[in-house]
Amino acid sequence: MKEWLKKRTSKRQYELLRMLAFEYKRWKCRISAPKSYVTDIVRLHLGSGDRKLQGWLNVDMIGSDLDLDIADGQLPFSDDQFSVIVSQHVIEHLTLEDELIPLLKECFRCTKTDGKIWLSTPDMRKVAKSYIEQDSDDMIQDRQSRLPDWNFGDYPSQHFVNDMFHQGLEHRNLFDFELLEWVLNQVGYDHVTRVEEKDLIDAYPEFPPRNDDYQSVYVNASKI
Ligand SMILES: C[S@@+](CC[C@H](N)C(=O)[O-])C[C@H]1O[C@@H](n2cnc3c(N)ncnc32)[C@H](O)[C@@H]1O
Numbered sequence: 406m407k408e409w410l411k412k413r414t415s416k417r418q419y420e421l422l423r424m425l426a427f428e429y430k431r432w433k434c435r436i437s438a439p440k441s442y443v444t445d446i447v448r449l450h451l452g453s454g455d456r457k458l459q460g461w462l463n464v465d466m467i468g469s470d471l472d473l474d475i476a477d478g479q480l481p482f483s484d485d486q487f488s489v490i491v492s493q494h495v496i497e498h499l500t501l502e503d504e505l506i507p508l509l510k511e512c513f514r515c516t517k518t519d520g521k522i523w524l525s526t527p528d529m530r531k532v533a534k535s536y537i538e539q540d541s542d543d544m545i546q547d548r549q550s551r552l553p554d555w556n557f558g559d560y561p562s563q564h565f566v567n568d569m570f571h572q573g574l575e576h577r578n579l580f581d582f583e584l585l586e587w588v589l590n591q592v593g594y595d596h597v598t599r600v601e602e603k604d605l606i607d608a609y610p611e612f613p614p615r616n617d618d619y620q621s622v623y624v625n626a627s628k629i
Contacts, residue, residue: 432474476500489523528580544565582624
């Protein structure tokens with residue numbers, strides 16, 4: 406079906422149809438989301454995708470432990486429920502004002518005192534530096550080494566920046582450390598610290614490596 410559709414639609418139309426399908430999934434999650442969800446699990450994994458981890462409440466839109474639209478402004482958890490929240494490469498899919506800030510406010514409410522949030526996302530500064538200094542060649546090589554099936558085609562390497570910014574209409578914002586720090590401080594978190602993927606894996610070895618420090622910014626922050 407996907408191939409059939411792809412052949413009969415322009416790239417732009419295909420991206421829009423995919424977005425519509427994504428919005429439909431979000432809407433379905435919204436109307437079926439529980440008002441409250443009680444669990445003994447104290448580790449929340451937001452936007453888990455196909456990386457469902459034992460001992461964590463894995464939340465995504467489909468096939469997760471609890472299917473939710475995390476961008477709808479409310480989470481069905483009680484105050485101070487989680488000792489840790491992790492979300493890797495999800496926040497760039499949300500609008501800043503209407504979706505991400507409300508989500509992080511909810512995360513803060515659900516985080517226990519002394520609890521932590523860990524976020525990772527493509528790093529706007531690394532993308533810009535690579536464009537200016539290397540015409541993005543190094544970013545392309547990095548991605549190709551991690552994802553052998555990924556193919557950038559014959560485009561000039563500069564076009565990689567466009568891909569990072571919109572990713573087929575999926576990305577809404579890119580971040581750097583300073584923007585992440587500002588957002589996390591806005592919602593109440595303190596001690597926003599730049600970390601690396603290794604720090605996350607040292608703390609929680611169950612996370613499969615993405616090996617993506619080259620293009621990503623990792624932070625953690627505390628509720629004090
Ligand atoms: C790039 S994938 C990252 C998946 C995983 N965290 C990883 O590191 O491989 C982004 C994930 O965020 C999820 N996502 C994006 N927007 C969402 C939303 N509004 N509600 C729930 N999940 C969302 C997608 O379904 C997808 O699984």
